[in-house]
Amino acid sequence: MTARRLPVVPRPYRGELLSSWLARVACRYGLTHQALAEWMTDGGRSFSPIQSVDDRLPAPEQVRQWAWSCGVDPERLLRLSLSRRHPQRPNSWYTCRGPEWAPSAMIGSPAVCLACLAADHTADRDSWLRADWVLAEHCICPKHGHLLRDRCLGCGHRLSVAFRLREGQARAVCSRCEALLIDRGGEDDAPRDAALIEAALSIQQQVAQIVDGEGPAHEQLGQALATLWAPLDHPAAARPVLALWLNQAGWRCPYEVRHAVGVAMPLGQLPVGWRFVTLLAVNDVFGVNPDGVATSSETAIRLARRAASRRMRAMPPPLHGMATGPLPRSSAEYERLANQILADPRWTAAQCLSQRKRYSARARLIDAALSRKG
Known part of the structure; x- marks a missing residue:
């Protein structure tokens, strides 16, 4: 079976995630981006859905297949990959879904700037996910100064973004409660310093x-x-x-x-x-x-x-009955160390300092006391 062409395909934005562009295409046909990627291949036999979209390093043959089906220059799609944007960045510096994430898995649904999505709505264009939102250090939108959102304002769950066609445009929604992801102003905005x-x-x-x-x-x-x-x-x-x-x-x-x-x-x-x-x-x-x-x-x-x-x-846990490292101190020894710290002139002098500095002085005295032998 040969690949199929699609009659209506939006163009990718310059700073967009590859999976975001596929999702915008897919929502026009009532599909998810994984299902669309599978459909555009040879009857879904060549690639499994879980491997269909890799924003970091997509398979070139898959990208060429998508480009042919959508009538887009394949080089333009390859430029959307994170490996092209950040060739020196280690994989661990992208966001992931948490403890179940593995290096071979796809990047998790990114946190979003609601003001950016609202700007898309105001401009009467498709909503789209910015590639910078999946960078591990990216937590503030440089354009709007807003903290990115990783929880839905409607249902409160961790955000999972989907796209739905609304009035001819792709809109980002919460995949759980279908709430539109948009900056509503007022009560949704937390106070900002x-x-x-x-x-x-x-x-x-x-x-x-x-x-x-x-x-x-x-x-x-x-x-x-x-x-x-x-x-x-x-x-x-x-x-x-x-x-x-x-x-x-x-x-x-x-x-x-x-x-x-x-x-x-x-x-x-x-x-x-x-x-x-x-x-x-x-x-x-x-x-x-x-x-x-x-x-x-x-x-x-x-x-x-x-x-x-x-x-x-x-280190693996020690075998039963086998002691490793120094023996624990007795309660009497800890009491003796505490009395030494309280009698130390440096602790007496620290009483006139601020609370934060007293904590620092106490920590130094404790470290010094525990490091002594005998």
């Missing part, structure tokens, strides 16, 4: 330049991010080192981000809000372009020291 947004945009841009550039800088940045999301003190801890930077008493790691604790490259697996917080933290602690982890500042040294090492996390 202009200075904070400007700072986050600057950090976001610097991170993008590092990740898309050559050299080891992106590896150092990835190491700093992994340190912030390393388990706190113990390899099996559910709290990340980031909890120390947040400095909130009784803070517990939310369930939606626990899968990122201990992950080597956590940023792309986090919801948008947590990506935003993580970028602010890594800039504050290590700097956007860290020259090695745990050497940038006193805060970086303290946080890196509290991170459970990757070597410890990779």
Whole structure:
């Protein structure tokens, strides 16, 4: 069976995801983009639907098949692939669906800027998904200054984007509740700190330049991010080192981000809000372009020291009855160490400092006390 031609096909936008363009084509025929990609091949025998669209590195023969069926220059479609846009970027610096994501899987449904989709509606053109929305560090829209949305305002579920034909135009909707994804203004807009947004945009841009550039800088940045999301003190801890930077008493790691604790490259697996917080933290602690982890500042040294090492996390559990590492301290010894800290002149002098500085002084004294032998 030969490939089939389609009579009505919208043209791709310059900054669009390949899967977004296919979805806009497909919605005009009542199909999903996976089903359309399968239909355009040889009766669906050559490619399975789950492999039909890869925004990062699509198969050239598939792209040529889609281009022929849609009457589009194949080179124009290949330019939509993320590998063409960001040839130096590692796969781990794209967003993914979370703990079930695998390197061979497709990129998850991106967070969206509702103001951008509203602008498409106002201009009376198709809604479309911007390729920058799947970059791991991209959490603020540089055009509108809005935090991207990864949850539906209608049903509250994690956003999964679909396209529906409305008045002759493809519109982005939530695939669960069919709510139109558009910036309605008023109650949908959270209060924004202009200075904070400007700072986050600057950090976001610097991170993008590092990740898309050559050299080891992106590896150092990835190491700093992994340190912030390393388990706190113990390899099996559910709290990340980031909890120390947040400095909130009784803070517990939310369930939606626990899968990122201990992950080597956590940023792309986090919801948008947590990506935003993580970028602010890594800039504050290590700097956007860290020259090695745990050497940038006193805060970086303290946080890196509290991170459970990757070597410890990779070690198998000890056999039953076999002790490994130093023996645990007794309650009496911990009480003696606590009394030493309380009697230390440096702790007495710290009482006149601010709460944040007292916490830092206390942490240094605790680290010093625990590092002593005997």
